[in-house]
Amino acid sequence: MRARVYVTLRNGVLDPQGEAVRHALGTLGFAGVQGVRQGKLIDLTLSATDPKAAEAEVAQMCEKLLANTVIEDYRIEVLAE
Amino acid sequence: MRARVYVTLRNGVLDPQGEAVRHALGTLGFAGVQGVRQGKLIDLTLSATDPKAAEAEVAQMCEKLLANTVIEDYRIEVLAE
Numbered sequence: 001m002r003a004r005v006y007v008t009l010r011n012g013v014l015d016p017q018g019e020a021v022r023h024a025l026g027t028l029g030f031a032g033v034q035g036v037r038q039g040k041l042i043d044l045t046l047s048a049t050d051p052k053a054a055e056a057e058v059a060q061m062c063e064k065l066l067a068n069t070v071i072e073d074y075r076i077e078v079l080a081e
Numbered sequence: 082m083r084a085r086v087y088v089t090l091r092n093g094v095l096d097p098q099g100e101a102v103r104h105a106l107g108t109l110g111f112a113g114v115q116g117v118r119q120g121k122l123i124d125l126t127l128s129a130t131d132p133k134a135a136e137a138e139v140a141q142m143c144e145k146l147l148a149n150t151v152i153e154d155y156r157i158e159v160l161a162e
Contacts, residue, residue: 007122024146025146030138032128032129033127033128034128035126036123036125039121040121041122042117043118045114046114047114061111061114064109065102065106
């Protein structure tokens with residue numbers, strides 16, 4: 001079973017990396033970029049076979065390791081095989 | 082207009098960061114994790130108003146900066162306002 005986790009900064013949290021990318025894009029001549037927010041995309045291959053159990057386990061992984069829940073949100077997508 | 086870019090490592094390219102996460106998850110007691118692949122999620126706010134023009138511009142941004150096209154693939158999603 002596969003799952004995909006989207007980890008994004010919460011609204012209002014400053015994103016220095018995104019700012020750096022925005023600045024670099026401007027330097028490369030891309031003038032129309034008003035904002036950049038960068039997050040993480042984590043693809044997991046799991047031995048679990050039940051989607052519900054897999055989602056619950058991945059949520060635990062997010063809470064403990066994959067996301068910093070103080071400043072980040074996460075969304076889980078379990079991909080049926 | 083907003084666009085979301087998904088940057089992922091190509092198949093076959095080693096992912097040391099993913100391996101580190103997999104190892105850490107194992108240490109935390111998550112035994113059923115067979116593989117982890119980590120990528121980037123980039124949300125762009127653009128002044129462009131035409132979706133086609135926006136997508137073409139973002140593709141250029143990916144080719145020049147946002148993705149290392151030697152080892153990474155990218156997928157663009159233009160989000161209608």
